Amino acid sequence: GAVVSQHPSRVICKSGTSVKIECRSLDFQATTMFWYRQFPKQSLMLMATSNEGSKATYEQGVEKDKFLINHASLTLSTLTVTSAHPEDSSFYICSARGTGGYNEQFFGPGTRLTVL
Amino acid sequence: LAKTTQPISMDSYEGQEVNITCSHNNIATNDYITWYQQFPSQGPRFIIQGYKTKVTNEVASLFIPADRKSSTLSLPRVSLSDTAVYYCLKAAGNKLTFGGGTRVLVKP
Numbered sequence: 001g002a003v004v005s006q007h008p009s010r011v012i013c014k015s016g017t018s019v020k021i022e023c024r025s026l027d028f029q030a031t032t033m034f035w036y037r038q039f040p041k042q043s044l045m046l047m048a049t050s051n052e053g054s055k056a057t058y059e060q061g062v063e064k065d066k067f068l069i070n071h072a073s074l075t076l077s078t079l080t081v082t083s084a085h086p087e088d089s090s091f092y093i094c095s096a097r098g099t100g101g102y103n104e105q106f107f108g109p110g111t112r113l114t115v116l
Numbered sequence: 117l118a119k120t121t122q123p124i125s126m127d128s129y130e131g132q133e134v135n136i137t138c139s140h141n142n143i144a145t146n147d148y149i150t151w152y153q154q155f156p157s158q159g160p161r162f163i164i165q166g167y168k169t170k171v172t173n174e175v176a177s178l179f180i181p182a183d184r185k186s187s188t189l190s191l192p193r194v195s196l197s198d199t200a201v202y203y204c205l206k207a208a209g210n211k212l213t214f215g216g217g218t219r220v221l222v223k224p
Contacts, residue, residue, distance in 0.1 A: 004159075032210065043203070044160070044214040093159045097210070104150075105212055107159030 002028045004096050006108035013084055014116055020080045021111045023094030029074035030096035034105065035067075038091040050077045084115045119215040120204045127221045134191040136218050138204030141185050148207040149180060149187045153200045154217070160203060164189070194222045 003026040013019050023033055031052045036044040048058045048069050056069035068080040077096075081088055091112055095105040121139040128134045140149065148167050152160035164171055166178040166187070177190040191198060201217040 006159075034212075036214075043216050046211060046213065049210065091157065095159070095212075104162060104165065107152075107161065110157065110159050112157065 002026075002096070002106040004094065004106045004108040006092075006094055006111050008111060009109060010112040010114070012114045012116065015085050016083055018080055018082045019084055019113060020078055021092055021094075021113075023077045023079070023096070023108055025075045025096040025106070028096070030077075031074060032097045033071060033077040034095045034097075035069060035077075035079050036093045036095070038093060038110075040091075044093060047079075081113065084113070086115045089113055089115045119213055120206060122202075122204050122215060122218045124216065125219040125221070127223060128194055129223050130195055131193050134194050134198070134220060134222075136189045136191075136202055136204070136220070137186055138189070139186050140204070140206055143184050143206055149178065149184075150205045150207045150212070151176070151178065151189050152203045152205065152214075154203065155200050163202070165207070191220075194220075196222050196224060198222050 005024045007022045011019055033050040035047045037047050038044045046059050047062045048056045050056045050069045050071040052071045052074050058064045066082055071077040091110050093110040095107040097105050148165055150165040151163040153163050154160040164176050164178045166180050168180045171178045179188045199222045201219050203214050203217040205212050
């Protein structure tokens with residue numbers, strides 16, 4: 001199947017700093033990528049839909065100025081958590097929509113963010 | 117988008133068949149049923165997808181009755197490595213909406 005990578009796999013930062021997470025589709029082009037957040041023992045929550053060459057679409061309750069998404073190419077989307085605070089500590093997962101199967105999405109391995 | 121409903125957890129033993137039923141009463145005509153598996157601290161992994169009747173692949177089978185208001189994921193002869201959370205989703209348009217998932221524990 002298609003491979004999606006994320007970098008970094010884990011990051012620890014101080015409160016107030018910004019953190020960038022990269023999501024790459026390694027062997028296919030993805031016009032649409034998705035960003036999810038998952039807190040411990042909870043399900044994945046969709047944060048935003050990232051479309052190549054256009055602005056991301058954010059889910060209700062997600063601050064677009066805090067979670068900046070850039071989808072500059074068909075294989076790369078980035079999520080920047082600006083001025084991170086401890087409550088932003090979570091597991092961030094991206095996915096990319098494939099070309100086969102109805103709405104099949106391939107997920108990255110996730111990025112564990114810890115804000116001190 | 118209404119989420120699906122599935123049991124919170126299930127226990128099983130190695131070599132047994134595990135069946136997880138998911139309820140999706142208000143499924144739309146265009147919705148497909150998709151199941152994902154997630155291990156701790158990893159991204160979800162696609163298992164199987166179907167629209168109606170039965171779909172089988174090398175990993176699992178998916179049974180969807182005619183009214184499509186529920187579906188059952190069947191994992192044959194589970195092993196310890198099948199311990200994970202299993203999510204049932206309705207694939208509506210461009211989005212996947214995750215429900216609570218079923219935490220399956222396979223015991224030796």
